[in-house]
Amino acid sequence: MVYFPDEVVENIIGFVKSHRDRNAVSLVCRTWYHIERLNRRSVFVSNCYAVHPERLHVRFPRIRSLSIKGKPHFADFDLIPAGWGAKADPWVESCARACPDMEELRLKRMVVSDECLKRVACSFANFKSLVLVSCEGFSTNGLATIATNCRVLSRTRKLEDLGTGSFVRGYNAGAFILDYIGDDGLRAVASSCLELQELRVFPANTRLEERTGVTEEGLVAVSLGCQKLISVLYFCGRMTNTALVTIAKNCPRLKSFRLCILEPRTSDAVTGQPLDDGFGAIVQSCRGLRRLSMSGLLTDNVFLYIGMYAEKLEMLSVAFAGDTDNGMIYVLNGCKNLKKLEIRDSPFGDAALLAGMERYEAICSLWMSSCNITLGACKSLATSMPNLNVEVMTEAAWSIDEADEEANNAKRVEKLYLYRTIAGPRDDVPGFVTVL
């Protein structure tokens, strides 16, 4: 390959489509880096604060499609107050200046104003596709300007409009199902949708006191009938280790497994035990698992299993789980491919937080809320790791600069969000956020 002319290399690289692979290509050597960057058509920015928009356009001057994610995942669940940030304006502005041939913008969890949409509508002659997922700040007026001004528009999709209610989109696609169908309905799915790859079962009623709907049996039935399952999102009232072991055995190809037992810390419905072994079975059996969300009663053991077996895991969501710092430490030490770690309401403290210091640059972002970490530990992390932005959300009652530093450092941090960045501290923090 060394003596091929650049045009040939470029031609070959042109067949490499995925972001992952393209990123790998760019690391081979300087020549390939430059060929690749000039040839790249599509870039995905997983954190809008990780890099300045201008820098992106300098490296990739010829992109046609840009995907950007803003707020952390837990923003979806009201854990982040309004005004936190993630405005799309700087990105749209810099695209408008550097990239008039832009055809597609995909924004997720960003604040998009009508003015911003207008800028999009008026800046790109060939604009074809706008996808907004979990975004806010705009109205139908803004969307209307896109529709009227973009003559080549093929696709505007505000994913909030995706229908709920039960329908099964063919035999290969995902299924959106409300759980008022119940376990029997899922058995019907299991017997008729043998090619099913993605399953999502939402609670018909999110109020915890009404425990109707599906149980572990529904999911077991689907796992038996639909062994091509790749992705599961399942809200239910109860679960057992036996069921999880069965599911793990039946669906070793799972790449995403998100289980939400509605009541936090619910134990095995039959044995009363923690669900460590069940989730342990999932990570042992599903070697390609990339995403895992856990719930139910879980001790440090489940994290030991995850650290040991979940080699391909990229995103882990933890809620109301674990006993000691060891839980978090097992994951930090074990999961070498982890990119996103989000933890809420779990008893992990400073020792766990600081144990991961060397890991956080590789782990793109860490969210911790309602845990046991203190301001002092966060400050110390921020000082040691200049390539991380360490942001804490302060409660109204106390301020960062209080005179008594020792007492201040001992204060518990309610919400921590840290992420790797080459853009330095962001300059648009609201009052309730402090960048350490």
Place this chain on the structure above:
Amino acid sequence: MSVETERSSTESSAASGLDFEDTALTLTLRLPGPVVSSSSSSSSSSPDLDRKRASSDAAADHSPLAAAAAAPPAPKARVVGWPPVRSYRKNALADVAGSSKAAKFVKVAVDGAPYLRKVDLEAYAGYDQLLRALQDKFFAHFTIRKFGDDERKLVDAVNGTEYVPTYEDKDGDWMLVGDVPWK
């Protein structure tokens, strides 16, 4: 997380002087402190937040026997952002499941409006939606001609004056006809 749930419940029920629900099927727990509810028979539906927290801890600790024996669970404390369902989906789910809920109509008066309106609080998922609905009800009528609005209007064929049907309710307020479903 409380391990001594049973002990604390006995202590607290003694302290508060309340009867421990002794039916075989009910597991009730209370933390020390005042209990709001006056009707003692419905203690399982008390809105006291401390009680809810205790019972949610208990749910985590319960043995299989207790789980099998427990009657419909006591109301749980609302945890922020839990279960993790996006709010738009919660709203959509509520719409679908929705009309079984009893309506909660309240009267709304706005200074300067010639008549009052009634809104069903159960129909809105949050303050944003409610405010938008109120805006539609009061200001759309006066400032912007709503195209295809479904207020019933009578138009005088001769001079084009519009009339809306109203009635006087038991409080002596003038209300627009149509806000409350006929049945």
